[in-house]
Amino acid sequence: MSLSERLHPGINLAGTDPESHEAAEEVLFGFWIFLMSDLVLFAVLFATYAAMSVQGIAEGPRPAEVFDLTAAFLETLLLLFSSFAFGFAMLEMKYRENRRGVLGWLLVTGLLGAGFVGMELHDYYVMVTAHGATPQTSGFLSAYYLLTGTHALHVSSGLVWMAVMAVQVVVFGLSPAVKLRLMRLALFWHMLDVVWIGIFTFVYLYGVVS
Amino acid sequence: MAGVTALAMPCAASAAGFLEPAGPVAAAQLSHFGTISALMLIVIVPMFVALPLVLLRYRRGGKGTYRPDWEFNWGLELLIWGIPVALVAALGTALWNHTLKNDPYRPLGPAPLVVEVIALDWKFLFLYPEQGVATLDLLVLPKDRPVTLKLTSGTVMQSFIVPRLAGQIYAMAGMQTQLNLIADATGDFTGRNTQYNGLGFATQSFTTRVVSAEDFASWVTGAKAQPAGLDAAGYKALLPPSVVNEPVIYGRFTPGLFDQIIASFAPGMAGGHQGHEAPAGTGTPAAAAPAAAHQHDAHTPEAAQ
Amino acid sequence: MSNRAPANLPASDIEDEGHERRSYVIGLVLALVLTTGAFAVVWFDLFSGAAALAALGLLAVVQAVVHLRYFLHIDLQRSHRDDLLLILFTVLILLIMVSGTIWILYDQHMRMMP
Amino acid sequence: MNWELIFGQIKWTSFVFAGMIENPSLSEAIASGAGSIAVLGALGTVVLLTVKGWWVPLWRDWLTSVDHKKVGIMYIVLALVMFARAVIEAALMRAQQLAATDGGGFLSADHFGQLFSTHGTIMIFFVAMPFITGLMNYVMPLQIGARDVSFPLLNAISLMLTMAGAVLIMVSLVVGQFSTGGWSAYPPFTGIEFSPGEGVDYWIWAVSLGSIGSTLTGLNFAVTIYKKRCPGMSLFRMPLFTWTTLCTSILMIFAMAPLTAATIMLALDRYAGFHFFTNGDGGNMMNYANLFWLFGHPEVYILILPAFGVWSEVVATYSSKRIYGYTSLVYATMCIAVLSFAVWLHHFFTMGQSANVNAIFGIATMIIGVPTGVKVYDWLLTMVGGRIRLTTAMLFHINFLLTFILGGMTGVLLANPGIDFQVHNTLFLVAHFHNMIIPGVLFGMFAAVQFWFPKAFGFRLHEGLGRASFWCFAPGFLLAFFPLYWLGMMGATRRTFTWSNPDYLPWFALAMLGAALILAGFAFMVMQIVVSVRRRAELAAPLGDPWDGRALEWSIPSPPPAWNFAVLPQVTARDAFYEAKKDGTAYRSPAAYEDIEVPRNTATAPLIGLFACAWAFGLVWHIWWLVIVSFVLIWAVVIARSFATHTEEIVPAATVKAANEAFLAAVRATPGVTRDQEMTAANRGRAIPESLEASAGALAAGAAVEVTR
Ligand code: HEA
């Protein structure tokens, strides 16, 4: 078997660390499956939102009245760059086993991610104070808060996870176990990006267009 | 409260379900049931015949030859895939035709009698907009005339059925569903809610009384003479959960009540779409508005304007 | 160069850092272009109505693929096929659930307005 | 002192006994009786454990274990405990419905509502699901020649989460009330406006815990089957039970998410005033039905597929023959799994959508009949050319073939919207699904127990009592549920605690009789287990192969050692062990032994389960400090665990060798038995393959050793 053969899909160690690569086979595949199940959860929330954003307005505001497109765009950029930064953390881990490099890039990723969560909380604050748009106002807003809130919750747990991993990098160094956990976190983080693309498009952009 | 006429006396209605249809819709459902069952026998019977034979022959000590490695045969394979496929094609066609033809929303003829049905805990309110009368837990219908029921709920989701006339359909707050039927026999038929909705669910049934056209006309006349009427306040009084022991007949009701009930849950939905001819509210605006059904809707009486 | 790769490994088997870094950069650039594009469609009203929705939807799908390809490194050529199939099966499930739900809820909505 | 801060909404009157004291009635007496049984049962267990000094072994050998075999057995024990409660509830409902003509009966409407809700919820989530999960846990790794599942600790966590859900439901017997919304919990009835109080919250959190557990199980099993098959075990050499396990796992991975979404939304409506499913304010309860059945329909196939796997193993083994149409069985299973995601609307044909939507989903539903029919006839053909032994498991199989197709037929009837309009929500539907679940799933599990019990415990179950239970169960089921078809067609609705139609009475009487027979069958089953345990010396089959088995699990000792396989097997064909026996390559000593790594026991999983249970209880009763503390603790345990390093221990090669060589020596020293001796004391688990029996005059005696060469 050639070492560069992918034992599992997605981000790989392949030839750089054969021992960890073998160990990665099951855990990474398992994590992919977890992500897929999570994706189905998001899909269901999207479908619910798609229906409620039209049928569930009741007497509350319409999407276009409460969304701040510029903020959403900036949030997209934050998340995008944080994903990119995580990519560089992975490069440091994979090709150099450089703890400082990994920690540095994780810090950048985390800050950008925290910035994202902060902006989103600010969005909520504005919606509630300026428009009175609470989740209790209408079915549409319930669905909106649940969808974006679930995503934000995922990002926040990603941040906690990242903090734990930073400690583990310090304590254990880049041991095989730590490497595999970082790889899973990377998958998680990138996948949240994909979900956000969906939110940005189907919630914010669609909401403003229609 | 409201008076009860002799006609509205409850009686032990036959409950033999759709096995004794009293209208074309239920009859079609029964005959479809027969068709599908008969077709299914094509694959059920062989199992009942073959299994005992196989057991007899291949039981330990039986006559059959032992072929431990036999595991496949193209002919048989074709049979066990082919027959079900063909059968499903037949069943599917029957299903398609029957379903499209018997869509409960499809009117069964011109000039149907329209009855508006409001599902409540644990009773049904019937409004006859054309006749201007209303009943509680009593549905009187003329024989042989198409009937269009429009249904909504003033409470949780329920499911309305009169098995001998037609199958069920859900009734939901803020929405309107439809059921079309014709009765071709006179008599009393039980109808009920089939969707669990709390303590009184078991006893939430009502009498459907099918009478001749003339009797229907005279029933309407008699009903109109009833002193009691139903307005928004009266409707509100019906909202608390209760079981009705004796049917009630109202000589008149506030026109547009049905739409207002829907609008109390889904403002902006009622009236907007197909323009209901019934003008909203003849009484004072406040009286015409069905008061908010439940605490959560306390801010939606705008429908009254 | 990687630090633990056995010395005798054929060159073609070794992951190449430059290549992988390029992948992240390409991903970022494409994602930026696509996101900004989508934003521009709305901001400058480039299309209207259904055309806008279609364009935005398309951009989102493309961008999702970009992320999968360049950030998550999903790679149709080199992956373990069976594994990938299970993952791609998700797409089928997603489509059934989302389109089914939307179809059903819209149909019901249309039929239940008084 | 603000008690609400500490106890949330729990009050003195929340305890079931308070109702009895303040407002005595028969219904209340039954409720507090049930509560007392739960309390006494728990107390009794505690006393027993203390007296016998079993606490330590329980903790050390079981609760902290991550061995898939022990986890599997714990799942099944959990299922049986919950089964006892749910069956009693079923009997109560039957008795009530018989007695209830014209307002008679002994249960209040509210109590009846809780009964069908807990019965349905428990049976589906805490009986059927744990049972199949336990079985898959035990058998699947053995069938693919693996030492454990891919993620043993995760496996234990799934178990403990499921157990936490089950405990929560048991607690609802004593503290507060359960939901009356049925197992499907349709809002707006289950919304806060119409169901205030804790009942629906119990449902929400119990089901959520179970469903998280199932998702993780599905993930774990799918990875195990993908990644841990022994050398040579290609996908198309896997035993059929493993195939159905794979398909079930995939269903679990995808089907649980919509349920989670639905319960979260319902919880947000109830706890935070959101408007997903409320009347008004833009809520839409139709979406709840949609989401619930997006899960609910695949769920019923999650239940039936493993049972199909069991039936495949049983019919081939007791016919002493290869399964007919292996490939078509595999493809049929896949078809069913995929199709099951495309039919969910058939549970709400009567919601009011267009005829073409109904028709399309109706036809999609019918199409499932094709692969199911293929399977049914494949099983029939498997018997053709075999030598069928009518053992208990096989009797259940025959009963299954005959009754299941009738249930399938009524399913196809229900798939016709026009017919469903009439029988939806009636007892016809109740009859349909019990007809699928009892002869299909539960009897399948029963057959599985007869079949694999000797593998897990080293001795067979008493055959005579097994048959006796069968002869109660089979007619009992027919009597208990076929009258319901007729009642449903006469218009009798489900979930109805009292009747006014005298025509129903004889049919309910029949149904009650059937339920009584079923209960007798259950008694025989309990007796069977007790008697078998007593006579375990005589029934012992430690050599591992009492039924002339076909797949790898029969090639190892009973019960298997912690590491399952001394050396990972190498497979070259389907029915690997049977072929090896035939070729005389079975029971060979391996060339060399190696050290084996097995995971160490850990308290991680039971702690997570404990805190999850506390968390859910806090949520039910709005005890916010408990919610926060236990939530933090759950994650603290997880994070702490991620810092643990010595999670494995080594079994030295010498230990493995000693055990395995002793086993092989015992096998070689024991004469093989023919199938005629299967149920006699001679059967120690060393089988002469049926196909060699003809030439086995000599083999039957000590010469059997020769077969192994
Ligand atoms: C797994 C699912 C399951 C099972 C097994 C059962 C078993 C039974 N059920 Fe249940 N039932 C449901 C799922 C199930 N039910 C559901 C989902 C509902 C709907 C709830 C709702 O309305 O929301 C329901 C509702 C329901 C009702 C309410 C009907 C109504 O709405 O009016 C009734 C009424 O009597 C009933 C009766 C019974 C009876 C008599 C049994 C049993 O007594 C049958 C006896 C059991 C057996 C014959 C199996 C024995 C064998 C084993 C368990 C193997 C174990 C083996 C070993 C350890 C060796 N059921």
Ligand code: HEA
């Ligand atoms: C193990 C459980 C199980 C299984 C296997 C099935 C299998 C099937 N079920 Fe059932 N079902 C339930 C459990 C199950 N069901 C439950 C629990 C509910 C109700 C939940 C609730 O409301 O509380 C329900 C409800 C339910 C409904 C909703 C009814 C209603 O709410 O009004 C429908 C409607 O289509 C349906 C259909 C079917 C069909 C078509 C199959 C098919 O898979 C059957 C396939 C089998 C055969 C057809 C027989 C063998 C085949 C042949 C002999 C070959 C040839 C046949 C043909 C070509 C047709 N089921």
Ligand code: CUA
């Ligand atoms: Cu439903 Cu408008």
Ligand SMILES: [Cu+2]
């Ligand atoms: Cu179904």
